[in-house]
Amino acid sequence: MDPIVKVEKPILTDRLILRPFRMTDAEDVFEYASVDGVGQMARWIPHRDIEITKAWLKKTIENQKTYAITYRGKVIGTISINHSKEDMFPQFKDRECKSLGAVVSKDFWGKGFASEALEAVITWLFTGTQVDVLFASHYDFNERSARLQHHCGLHKLGETSEYDDIWKKDVKFIHNVLTKEEWLDGRWADIVGKITDC
Numbered sequence: 001m002d003p004i005v006k007v008e009k010p011i012l013t014d015r016l017i018l019r020p021f022r023m024t025d026a027e028d029v030f031e032y033a034s035v036d037g038v039g040q041m042a043r044w045i046p047h048r049d050i051e052i053t054k055a056w057l058k059k060t061i062e063n064q065k066t067y068a069i070t071y072r073g074k075v076i077g078t079i080s081i082n083h084s085k086e087d088m089f090p091q092f093k094d095r096e097c098k099s100l101g102a103v104v105s106k107d108f109w110g111k112g113f114a115s116e117a118l119e120a121v122i123t124w125l126f127t128g129t130q131v132d133v134l135f136a137s138h139y140d141f142n143e144r145s146a147r148l149q150h151h152c153g154l155h156k157l158g159e160t161s162e163y164d165d166i167w168k169k170d171v172k173f174i175h176n177v178l179t180k181e182e183w184l185d186g187r188w189a190d191i192v193g194k195i196t197d198c
């Protein structure tokens with residue numbers, strides 16, 4: 001099942017504010033979306049013109065599925081909450097599923113921002129909505145995305161291969177999953193670990 005989830009309220013983390021997009025974000029988005037090597041990893045072509053960014057923003061604001069990751073007032077990336085992959089994995093057909101995607105400006109890679117944002121969205125989805133299964137996928141050669149997903153508790157469910165329009169060749173996708181039970185278990189283990197450490 002694919003529950004209705006709308007990106008409406010901001011989420012605050014230690015360093016970031018995640019919030020719905022605004023049309024005034026176009027320049028910030030264009031700044032990272034036009035850089036080679038960012039979009040291609042997430043299956044889209046870099047924006048060659050700010051008009052492409054504006055069209056993307058308009059659609060994104062209407063759809064209410066994507067958080068802007070903001071750091072010190074600047075948009076540095078996105079976390080998107082997409083239609084689930086339960087068709088591909090029928091064992092989850094009776095669960096409330098969504099699929100996650102993340103993009104961060106190349107200037108801010110390796111600082112833990114993607115992990116911080118993704119973890120915050122996962123917490124909100126599992127505690128503030130009906131969602132109880134999350135998927136995320138990446139190209140098998142996208143090591144950064146693999147590390148991000150594993151860091152946030154997602155683990156391998158399967159893989160598929162298909163022709164890809166972005167890379168103009170057959171590519172392999174790794175599909176990861178995190179259930180609400182696993183997420184709760186992980187948090188419980190963390191808490192017990194901290195108590196034991198005292």
Ligand SMILES: CC(C)(COP(=O)(O)OP(=O)(O)OC[C@H]1O[C@@H](n2cnc3c(N)ncnc32)[C@H](O)[C@@H]1OP(=O)(O)O)[C@@H](O)C(=O)NCCC(=O)NCCS
Nearest residue numbers: 041042102103104109110111112113114115138144145147
């Ligand atoms: C995938 C992507 C979002 C990951 O971003 P990132 O900046 O590499 O992710 P993070 O910074 O959160 O995590 C990476 C590292 O920072 C580390 N980190 C975590 N918290 C940290 C902190 N507070 N300070 C410094 N580093 C930290 C993590 O441990 C991790 O280290 P590792 O790579 O050695 O395991 C980014 O590379 C990207 O936008 N790529 C292009 C688009 C893309 O591939 N999207 C995914 C499509 S499926």
